[in-house]
Amino acid sequence: MTPFFSVIISVYNKEKYVANTINSVLDQTYDDFELIIVNDGSTDNSLDVIHQFQDSRITVINQDNLGASEARNKGMSIAKGRFIALIDGDDIWDSAFLEHIGNAIKNHPKQSVFSCAIAHKYDDTIVPVPYSFKTYDDVLVLDFFEASKKHAILSGSSTVFNTTVLDTTGNFDVSIKSGQDTDLWIRIGLHYPVVFINKLLVHYVYNDKSLSNTTFNVNDKPKHNKYYEEEKENIHLKKYLDRNRYTLAIFSKLYNDKQAYNYYKNNIDTKNLSWKQNVLLLLPKWVLNVLLNIKSLNGKKVYYKSL
Structure with missing residues (x-):
């Protein structure tokens, strides 16, 4: 049976974090999904941690280190779901993330791109991200560029989109090692509004060894x-x-x-x-x-x- 969501986790040297990330996906209250985990040539024990999970919904791809763009593109290329949901290998979803996204899709059937509020997590401290727009409703349909004046309303762990979006935007640009998210969000923003759920459902876990913090x-x-x-x-x-x-x-x-x-x-x-x-x-x-x-x-x- 075809899953509604294809969840894609790209992993590179996240052995300390990836178990929490996977658990946050498997613990979702909405369970009509497949989970594709792409191990992008990790040199630590990430792959061993991944293989500890036994669940029929999980597909593991182990490849040479080709970069985050290649890893996500590989995951998306085999996705069977109607919607693709991205999450980085060190971040955490609220257990109701996919349920809220699913409800937003049901209530906005003509829209293709969905997201939610996120927060940065530093050990035991949670810092919600400030957004530039007035939160006058629980769910908003926003122009990506106009709504992203302080912080982008799309992120690598909160973005969900219909697979047909890629027919218009193309995949992640493999020539960009760091910041490939921003490049794809621009292409999405040129063609699609974003349905934004005004609820904190994703925690970006601060990791000083993450790609954005180690690419200089x-x-x-x-x-x-x-x-x-x-x-x-x-x-x-x-x-x-x-x-x-x-x-x-x-x-x-x-x-x-x-x-x-x-x-x-x-x-x-x-x-x-x-x-x-x-x-x-x-x-x-x-x-x-x-x-x-x-x-x-x-x-x-x-x-x-x-x-």
Whole structure:
């Protein structure tokens, strides 16, 4: 029988986390799903942990280390479900996540992309993500770019979409090592609204060895150069891209890549940044490092590491 959801977990060296992730999927109150786990050449004991789970809904793919994009694309290529649900190998779903998503799909049959509120989890501390829109209803249908001014409403562990979406957007870009999520969300946002469940159903578990926290080469990041024509017509897309370019410009400065810094900075309309961001964009590297060190003292996620 064809499952309603195909849940895809990509795993690379997550032996300390992946059991909790798998359990959070298997413990769902809505159980019409298959679980595809792609072990992307882990060099730790992740695969041994995965094989400890015996459940007829689980399919395990073990491949050489080809990157997160290849791993997710592989999982999606064999998915049998009507909807694909992504979750990273160190994150956790609330037990009612798929039930809430299923209800949203039932109540919004013409929509194709679904998500929910998330929180960052640091050991025993839970920090809900701030969103930029007013939460006037339990379920909202939102423009991705307009609604993602503070934090993107799609994430690697909260996004669910109809398999037909990939016919329009294509798969994850395998040339992008870190930030491939953002690239796909842009393509989704150009074509589809997002049904957003205003309920905290996903915990992003902070892991200092995760891909986003260990990739320091700007060449492995998105270039944001595919949508020059679209951003001329879509002000919300332009603002979203400029905020991401700002992040990568700061990143480039911290890692002494002057060419990349100038590339991202020169493509930003500074009116789309806050006054604080405009100031930070021009600060020397040593000042940015001081500010980062101060911010990191509280143990919370920082989006760059000081050098």
